[in-house]
Amino acid sequence: MQKTLLKFLAFELVERVARFDGLLLSVANSTEPPAPALLAGLEARLDALKDRILGEKKFLLRVFDEKSLKDQSFQANLPRKLTEAIYGPYTELCELSRWLPRVYHRPLLPETAIFLRDSIPGELAARVGRRAVVFEPEGESNAPENGFEGVFIEPLSYLQRNNPLGWLGLGRAFGHEMARSGPVIQSLEKTRKGLLLDEAFLATLMRDALSLRLMGPGYYYYAVAEALIRRDFVFLEKIEPALFYGLNYFNYVDKSLVILHEAAEKSREVFEFNGNGANAQDRLLHKDQMALVLATVEKLVPEKFAFSERQFRRALSLQDRLGQGIMLGAAGVYPLDEVEERLACSLSGGEESGAIYDLLGLVGEVPNTSREIVNAGWVHKLERSPVWLYDTLDGSGGTGEGFDRLLELLDARDHLLLKSVETSEVHRVLLTTA
Amino acid sequence: MILNETQILERLVDPDPERRIIITPLINPEEQFGPTSVDLRLGTDFQVMRRSNLTHMDLVKDPAELRRDVQRSMHHVKVRPTEPFVLHPGEFALASTLEFVRIPLDLAARLEGRSTWGRLGLQIHATAGFVDPGFVGALTFELSNVSTVPLELYPGVRISQICFFEGEKTRLPYARKRFTKYSGKMSTASSEFFRDPEYERIRRARRRKDPAVL
Numbered sequence: 289m290q291k292t293l294l295k296f297l298a299f300e301l302v303e304r305v306a307r308f309d310g311l312l313l314s315v316a317n318s319t320e321p322p323a324p325a326l327l328a329g330l331e332a333r334l335d336a337l338k339d340r341i342l343g344e345k346k347f348l349l350r351v352f353d354e355k356s357l358k359d360q361s362f363q364a365n366l367p368r369k370l371t372e373a374i375y376g377p378y379t380e381l382c383e384l385s386r387w388l389p390r391v392y393h394r395p396l397l398p399e400t401a402i403f404l405r406d407s408i409p410g411e412l413a414a415r416v417g418r419r420a421v422v423f424e425p426e427g428e429s430n431a432p433e434n435g436f437e438g439v440f441i442e443p444l445s446y447l448q449r450n451n452p453l454g455w456l457g458l459g460r461a462f463g464h465e466m467a468r469s470g471p472v473i474q475s476l477e478k479t480r481k482g483l484l485l486d487e488a489f490l491a492t493l494m495r496d497a498l499s500l501r502l503m504g505p506g507y508y509y510y511a512v513a514e515a516l517i518r519r520d521f522v523f524l525e526k527i528e529p530a531l532f533y534g535l536n537y538f539n540y541v542d543k544s545l546v547i548l549h550e551a552a553e554k555s556r557e558v559f560e561f562n563g564n565g566a567n568a569q570d571r572l573l574h575k576d577q578m579a580l581v582l583a584t585v586e587k588l589v590p591e592k593f594a595f596s597e598r599q600f601r602r603a604l605s606l607q608d609r610l611g612q613g614i615m616l617g618a619a620g621v622y623p624l625d626e627v628e629e630r631l632a633c634s635l636s637g638g639e640e641s642g643a644i645y646d647l648l649g650l651v652g653e654v655p656n657t658s659r660e661i662v663n664a665g666w667v668h669k670l671e672r673s674p675v676w677l678y679d680t681l682d683g684s685g686g687t688g689e690g691f692d693r694l695l696e697l698l699d700a701r702d703h704l705l706l707k708s709v710e711t712s713e714v715h716r717v718l719l720t721t722a
Numbered sequence: 723m724i725l726n727e728t729q730i731l732e733r734l735v736d737p738d739p740e741r742r743i744i745i746t747p748l749i750n751p752e753e754q755f756g757p758t759s760v761d762l763r764l765g766t767d768f769q770v771m772r773r774s775n776l777t778h779m780d781l782v783k784d785p786a787e788l789r790r791d792v793q794r795s796m797h798h799v800k801v802r803p804t805e806p807f808v809l810h811p812g813e814f815a816l817a818s819t820l821e822f823v824r825i826p827l828d829l830a831a832r833l834e835g836r837s838t839w840g841r842l843g844l845q846i847h848a849t850a851g852f853v854d855p856g857f858v859g860a861l862t863f864e865l866s867n868v869s870t871v872p873l874e875l876y877p878g879v880r881i882s883q884i885c886f887f888e889g890e891k892t893r894l895p896y897a898r899k900r901f902t903k904y905s906g907k908m909s910t911a912s913s914e915f916f917r918d919p920e921y922e923r924i925r926r927a928r929r930r931k932d933p934a935v936l
Binding site for chain 2: 317318319398612613614615617618620624625627628631635644645647648649651652653655700703704706707710711712713714715717718719
């Protein structure tokens with residue numbers, strides 16, 4: 289299981305490096321690149337960083353080999369190697385990211401608004417009680433959109449800006465705001481029922497439970513990925529087990545989630561918490577607290593606003609299409625084999641021409657929600673990331689060729705997800721006006 | 723042989739993924755199907771040529787510079803589902819289908835305008851209506867308004883139709899062509915003529931003739 293954890297962690301690093309490269313490339317290809325000297329400097333530093341990561345490829349590729357992982361010397365050197373091969377380069381990438389605003393000025397993608405409208409209904413957003421609308425799609429005024437009033441949204445980091453999977457960070461920001469709002473704090477007080485529970489910890493649990501209920505299990509993937517790459521031990525130790533409990537509570541059960549949970553559990557051993565971590569008893573207590581929080585969250589976010597178990601099943605079925613490079617903005621109501629059978633029966637029976645309309649009706653599609661689309665993206669990411677990681681590190685050719693290929697794959701997936709989100713909205717509009 | 727509605731339908735649900743036509747989203751097939759065609763819809767993103775920004779396209783410039791020239795001359799517009807894109811008389815714009823389309827290797831296709839829109843003066847392609855076997859992605863429209871009044875175009879409107887022709891399975895599908903430039907594009911893409919290999923040859927020939935030329 290350590291293998292899963294290390295692959296997932298290493299992929300988080302190479303993905304972010306490739307995305308950074310993509311941003312610099314888009315700036316360099318723009319009509320008037322700002323600050324050319326700074327841009328050239330960032331490109332050179334990023335190339336050096338890629339070389340540094342590829343210099344560690346011997347270690348990074350060993351995570352694909354079960355035998356290597358069991359090797360005692362590998363295990364003994366693991367904390368040091370993790371710093372050299374992953375956390376050191378990641379720290380450098382964060383330092384480089386601080387310069388991005390000087391050269392990269394693009395606003396959030398308009399598709400982000402579609403996702404937020406779908407995920408955070410206006411009625412719910414209004415309960416947060418804050419009027420600040422930070423999110424401004426390109427070309428739109430500051431006026432809040434219909435059904436989108438009162439949402440406070442934190443700006444997304446530049447690296448996650450074009451990444452639809454990163455939008456779940458906006459969900460977390462909303463969960464954070466909602467957890468601090470008046471009605472939720474009152475609910476939390478009732479939840480504590482006079483028990484001596486840490487208020488700040490409960491608020492954090494509330495943030496994550498709200499985000500999970502609104503965004504679906506994609507939020508769990510997102511939160512674990514962020515915690516791993518940022519070495520957020522508090523999250524991995526205390527919140528993750530409770531959040532996994534939340535997954536079961538909402539019936540988001542899937543093999544990939546169990547694998548990731550077990551990998552996160554393993555992180556306790558790999559990262560060496562030096563006795564600061566929670567013990568088994570603490571974890572049990574955290575789960576009990578989460579149970580209280582989840583019951584409150586169910587009341588705060590009623591079924592009609594929540595990401596349902598049925599939606600998760602739909603997201604799971606969509607990830608195959610993503611793997612085949614097919615857009616997933618809509619899906620058929622009837623299984624293809626059923627329609628094919630009906631069509632064959634109809635043709636052999638020599639039905640009248642009017643019957644063709646009955647058959648055509650069977651291939652009509654219904655739109656998927658943007659939450660389903662993004663959740664499918666996360667499931668796909670978890671499944672594909674080991675292969676993409678291996679190809680990036682082991683690729684033949686020049687230094688950056690593996691990263692270039694990864695960027696192409698990420699771009700293709702991002703565009704598929706974005707177009708899917710966009711068409712699903714047009715689809716919904718056309719259905720409502722029909 | 724051109725496929726009729728039943729044959730298109732059979733291909734849409736073909737159990738063999740290699741033979742299956744993919745058109746998604748199929749929002750209302752009863753409205754979209756014709757005797758030998760399926761109507762396709764307009765997407766949300768457009769590119770309009772800005773005539774004022776460029777004197778000419780110097781076709782033998784360095785490709786990176788040419789890419790920038792093309793970008794500088796195109797204005798990108800994205801509209802929301804309930805907002806129109808207005809195409810003015812005499813104006814040319816690139817757009818793409820709302821639908822994602824995948825053509826099997828034994829079919830070719832043609833994208834045509836609908837007469838409803840043709841009667842209003844909308845042309846949906848200037849010259850490139852042919853779709854190769856193996857094409858994957860959103861199809862590009864080369865929109866022009868040849869009437870005398872502006873046309874309001876809403877995303878999701880059926881402005882075109884696609885028909886399919888059956889043939890032998892190709893060994894050179896569009897997506898795997900060595901010099902393909904637009905395969906798998908999900909949004910409206912501007913011309914990448916400068917990636918055609920003949921321009922590199924012309925550039926080299928000019929360099930030999932005159933070393934000062936890039």
